[in-house]
Amino acid sequence: MSILLEDPSLYENPHVPQVSDERSLLARLQAFLSIKAVVSSLTLLTVLAAWWLVTVFGVIPDILLPSPWAVFKRLGDLARNGFMDVTLWAHLQASLFRIGAALGLALVTAVPAGLFMGLSRVGRGILDPLIEFYRPIPPLAYLPLMVIWFGIGELSKVLLIYFAIFAPLAIATASGVGRVSDTRRQAALSLGASRWQLLRHVVLPSALPDVLTGLRIALGAGWSTLVAAELIAATEGLGFMVHAASKFLVTDVVIAGILVIASIALVLELGLRTLQARLTPWQNEL
């Protein structure tokens, strides 16, 4: 909050009068934020209305762009009956299992790898070239290789997402570890901290904000990789559902699927932001 209050642009804005009382400034800030929320909602409503109008007047044929209402009805139908005998929940479950498994695997390997890189020059020497080599490669470029090696089953997709998550998470952890201030380390050492206690009580909490930011980036990358992988090589999952529907020109399922994919991404992002605010509240306040 203090960062927002000190935002100089707020004072430069001629429409926001200078206020000396902090409370009324806060109230104005809240009003300002809700104005943004109102405008954002209006934007969304306008897009929705344009979509609806375009379909009502038949500007674009139904088969290319079904009406919002048709998509909404299809979404309910997908939840109850599914598409080609597989319900939306089964697809969702398949996708979430893949990203969940990859995330779990990445958390127990990428964070330690990042610590190793951040704490030891040898560690950085070993891992840096490997990560920097594969990180810029689009995951879909090595998906075929994964399929050759690990088959078309779950393993190849989980591994693919795992790789997509691993690099950003390890790099963020390493940079977080690298930014732990010397005085903080020295303070702990002069209070008698052992190397292990330094890691546990100073380095890890200091790096946590960076780890969580890395996790947000990593999950975003993981989710897009997953859906893309499901479009290419899968028998279930949200990406597969969209792909299969597109082959039969069932456009409402395609759009409904895209909306579900977007919603999950949004939920992941908001969930992680909440987690970040809960776990590292000092981050926005110092």
Place this chain on the structure above:
Amino acid sequence: MSSTLIAHQVHKTYPSPRGTVHALENVSVSIRQGDFVVALGASGCGKSTLLSLLAGFQFPSAGRIAVDGQVVSGPGADRGVVFQDDALFPWLSVLDNVAFGLTLQGISKAEKQARARTVLAQVGLAGFEQHRISEISGGMRQRVGLARALAANPSWLLMDEPLGALDALTREQMQTLVLDVWRDTGKGIFLITHSIEEAVLMSTELLIFSPRPGRIVARHEYDFARRYANGESARSIKQDPAFAIAKSQVLDDIIQQTEYA
């Protein structure tokens, strides 16, 4: 109470692109329990390097740092450090910051919290136990830093310009607070400062440093700190003509050094 922390003929050099930097040249200091040694000098005169060596964060290029004849091999809980920037842990409450050293020692929660509360009250922060670090002022943070070092009950307190960033009023309050702690605990204190007045008021022994190479160019012993400990007020001490004479004497030493340099 007889423990002594010494620096004996200490040299510290760093390699740099423009040749070797002599950060410290032939510096000897002895800090017994109950001593208040203040290092005064311009930036870059090696005061902070000396503190870092005494704390065990670095090692001398020649000479030795020792506690009761035992060469110092690294940082230790017997030498508490108070830093210039507070160096607190923002993820912990005020109370948990102060209890940090006790947490490391594996002391039970109830006992360490009780001890941390006592020390917080000692530095005038009773009632702020559950505050987050981001919620308290710079002056309070310095008190938390002091309390954190005190709670581990070290034999020495090494203070690296802890009062440098504070406003004048807060700074005077902190001076008397540190003197109170010194009087009440009898710890050996090594304090770095830029302020002549602070140095004269607080020291039992004052070391004047000169830069390039960092060395001690003058030593004075004063009794103003002991007078404070015996009950005289800081205000009355500062009004004593002897105090003004001492300050000008120190200023003379410093000016003489810059003329020679």
